[in-house]
Amino acid sequence: MSGPVTLSTKRSSFWPVVVLCLGLALVPVVAVLTKQGHWVSLTTQMMILALAALSLDLILGIGGLLSFGHAAFIGLGAYTTGILIQEGKGDLLIALPMSLAVSGLFAFVTGIVALRTRGVVFIMITLAFGQMAFFAAQALYAYGGDDGLTLDGRSTVFGLKLLSNKIVFYYLTFACLAGCLLLLQRLSRARFGRVLLGARDNAVRMETLGYDVFRVRLMAYVLSGMIAGLAGFLLANHTEFVSPAYAAWQRSGDLIFMVIIGGVGSLWGAVGGALTYLLLEEGLSGLTEHWKVIFGPLIILFVLLTHGGIDGVVARVRDRLAGGRHD
Amino acid sequence: MIDPAVHRPVLQIEGLEKSFGALRVTNGVSLSVKPGEIHALIGPNGAGKTTLIHQIAGLLKPDAGHILFDGQDITAASMPQRARLGLARTFQITSIIPSLTALGNVALAVQAGADKPLGFWKPVDSDDVLNKPAQSLLDTVGLGGRAGVVAGQLSHGEKRALEIAMALALKPRVILLDEPMAGMGHEESARLTDLLKSLKGTYAMLLVEHDMEAVFSLADCVSVLVDGHVLATGTADQVRNDPQVRAAYLGDEAF
Numbered sequence: 001m002s003g004p005v006t007l008s009t010k011r012s013s014f015w016p017v018v019v020l021c022l023g024l025a026l027v028p029v030v031a032v033l034t035k036q037g038h039w040v041s042l043t044t045q046m047m048i049l050a051l052a053a054l055s056l057d058l059i060l061g062i063g064g065l066l067s068f069g070h071a072a073f074i075g076l077g078a079y080t081t082g083i084l085i086q087e088g089k090g091d092l093l094i095a096l097p098m099s100l101a102v103s104g105l106f107a108f109v110t111g112i113v114a115l116r117t118r119g120v121v122f123i124m125i126t127l128a129f130g131q132m133a134f135f136a137a138q139a140l141y142a143y144g145g146d147d148g149l150t151l152d153g154r155s156t157v158f159g160l161k162l163l164s165n166k167i168v169f170y171y172l173t174f175a176c177l178a179g180c181l182l183l184l185q186r187l188s189r190a191r192f193g194r195v196l197l198g199a200r201d202n203a204v205r206m207e208t209l210g211y212d213v214f215r216v217r218l219m220a221y222v223l224s225g226m227i228a229g230l231a232g233f234l235l236a237n238h239t240e241f242v243s244p245a246y247a248a249w250q251r252s253g254d255l256i257f258m259v260i261i262g263g264v265g266s267l268w269g270a271v272g273g274a275l276t277y278l279l280l281e282e283g284l285s286g287l288t289e290h291w292k293v294i295f296g297p298l299i300i301l302f303v304l305l306t307h308g309g310i311d312g313v314v315a316r317v318r319d320r321l322a323g324g325r326h327d
Numbered sequence: 328m329i330d331p332a333v334h335r336p337v338l339q340i341e342g343l344e345k346s347f348g349a350l351r352v353t354n355g356v357s358l359s360v361k362p363g364e365i366h367a368l369i370g371p372n373g374a375g376k377t378t379l380i381h382q383i384a385g386l387l388k389p390d391a392g393h394i395l396f397d398g399q400d401i402t403a404a405s406m407p408q409r410a411r412l413g414l415a416r417t418f419q420i421t422s423i424i425p426s427l428t429a430l431g432n433v434a435l436a437v438q439a440g441a442d443k444p445l446g447f448w449k450p451v452d453s454d455d456v457l458n459k460p461a462q463s464l465l466d467t468v469g470l471g472g473r474a475g476v477v478a479g480q481l482s483h484g485e486k487r488a489l490e491i492a493m494a495l496a497l498k499p500r501v502i503l504l505d506e507p508m509a510g511m512g513h514e515e516s517a518r519l520t521d522l523l524k525s526l527k528g529t530y531a532m533l534l535v536e537h538d539m540e541a542v543f544s545l546a547d548c549v550s551v552l553v554d555g556h557v558l559a560t561g562t563a564d565q566v567r568n569d570p571q572v573r574a575a576y577l578g579d580e581a582f
Contacts (some may be wrong), residue, residue, distance in 0.1 A: 191438055191446040191454075195426075198435055201424045208384060208422075210410030210439040210497065220447075 061265030064200030069130020075247025077232020103229025148243030263311025
C-alpha cells in the first residue's frame with residue numbers, strides 16, 4: 001500500500017486539522033441557532049465513524065496493512081458497553097475501560113496470527129476474524145441475537161446521567177476524535193511512527209537494522225483496535241442500540257473507502273474522508289431510493305480524479321499557492 | 328606485539344550447508360573474517376554467494392553448520408538479534424526507505440541503537456540525538472550535501488553509499504557487503520573503493536563483489552566460491568595464481 005503515499009510524515013497538516021476541528025466544534029452552535037437540532041445527532045454519528053476510520057488509517061496508511069475486519073473492533077466495543085448497560089454496570093468508569101480492554105485483547109490475539117501473513121492473505125485473515133465477531137454477535141441470543149439489542153439508556157458518569165444531554169455527548173465525541181487525531185499525528189512523527197512507516201516501505205531492511213517489525217506492527221494493531229473500540233463505546237451510547245451489523249464486513253469496507261477518499265496515511269484525511277462519505281450518503285439517500293446507483297460511481301470518480309484523496313488535493317493547492325508566492 | 332584477541336576471527340562460518348530441493352547451493356562452506364580485515368568472496372554467477380550472505384545475515388536458515396559471531400553461536404538468531412550484536416549488511420539490490428529523506432534513512436538506522444527506539448511522542452524530524460550522528464555519517468560517505476533529498480530520488484551510486492551509511496549507523500563489528508559496486512560506473516566504483524579503504528581497519532567486512540579491480544585493491548583475504556563450496560582461500564596473489572581458480576573462474580584475461 002505504498003505507491004503515491006509518500007512523504008506523509010513531511011507534509012504539514014496543521015491548517016486542515018485546525019479548520020476541521022473548528023468546524024466540528026461549531027456545529028452544535030450553528031444547529032441550535034438555526035433550529036436544525038437533528039444535525040447535532042447526525043454529526044455525532046459521523047464523528048464516531050470518523051474515529052473508526054482514523055484508527056484504520058494508522059495501520060492501513062502508515063503501517064501498510066489492509067485490514068478488512070476493522071468493524072469487528074467497533075462491534076466489540078459496542079457490545080461490551082451494551083451488555084454492561086443491560087447488566088446495570090454501564091457507568092462510563094466501567095464500560096469505557098472494559099470496551100477498550102476487550103477490543104484491545106481481540107486485536108492482540110488476532111494480530112498475533114494475522115500479522116504473520118502479508119498481502120492478500122492478511123486481508124482474508126482479518127476478514128475472517130471480523131466475520132467471527134459478526135457471527136458471535138448474532139449468536140448472543142440473550143442480548144438480542146440477530147435483531148440486536150435496544151439499551152435501557154446511556155452510560156452514566158459517576159452515576160450521573162450527563163451523557164443523555166446530546167450537546168454534552170456531542171462534545172465528548174468531539175473530544176475523543178480530536179484527541180485521538182492529535183495523538184496519532186504525534187505518534188506518526190515520533191520514533192514509533194517512523195519505524196512503522198519504514199516497515200511499510202521495506203520490512204526486511206528494518207529487520208536488518210535490528211527492529212522487531214512484528215512487535216511494532218502488533219503494537220500499532222492493538223492501539224488501532226482500541227481506538228475503534230472507543231468508537232464502539234460511543235456508538236452504543238449514541239444509538240442506545242447494538243446490532244451485529246456494527247461488526248459486518250460491509251462496514252469494514254465503508255471504513256476503507258473513507259480512508260481512501262481522505263488520502264491514505266494522512267490521518268486527518270481519514271476524518272475528512274469519513275465526513276465526506278457520510279454527508280454524501282445522507283444527501284443522496286434523501287434524494288432518491290436508488291441512491292446507491294449514484295453513490296458508487298461518484299466515489300469511484302472521486303478516487304480516480306483526486307490522486308491521493310482530499311489530502312492530495314489540499315497538498316496540491318497549497319503547493320500551487322506556495323509556488324505562486326515564490327515567483 | 329601480537330595480541331591473540333585481535334587475531335581471533337570476529338565472524339566464523341563452519342561447514343554451512345543449504346539446499347533448495349535437490350540443488351545444493353551451499354555445500355560445506357567454512358571461512359572466517361578477522362577484526363578490521365576485508366575478506367572478499369568471489370565466484371561466478373550462481374556460485375551461491377548471495378545465498379551465503381543471506382544465511383549469515385539471518386534471512387535464510389542453513390540446513391547444517393554453524394555461524395559464530397565473536398565466538399558466540401548465532402546460527403539460530405533472528406535478523407534483528409544479529410543486527411543488535413553488531414552484524415550489519417547492505418543488499419545486492421538497493422534496499423532503503425524510499426519515502427524518507429537521505430537523512431531520515433540514516434537517522435532511522437541510528438534510532439535502532441538509541442535508548443528509546445520506539446518513542447511515542449518526540450518528533451524525529453527535530454531530534455538532534457538522531458540527526459547529528461546521521462548527518463556526520465552522511466558526511467563520511469560523501470552524501471553530506473544530499474541530506475534533505477528524498478532517498479527514492481537519489482542516483483544509483485548515492486543510494487549505495489546511503490546503504491553503507493545506514494550500515495555504519497549500527498556501529499557494527501562486521502559489515503556484509505553484497506555487491507556494493509553492482510551497476511556502478513567506473514568513477515563511482517572508484518569512489519566507493521576509496522570509501523571502503525578508509526573504513527578498513529575499523530570494521531571487519533565480508534565483501535561479495537564482481538569488480539576484480541576493487542577486490543584486489545581492497546581485500547586482505549580472498550575466498551573463491553564455486554558451485555557452493557570454497558575452492559581456494561588466500562591472499563589476492565595466492566588466489567590469482569592458483570591454477571584451479573584460473574580454470575574455474577577467472578580466465579587469463581583477468582590478469
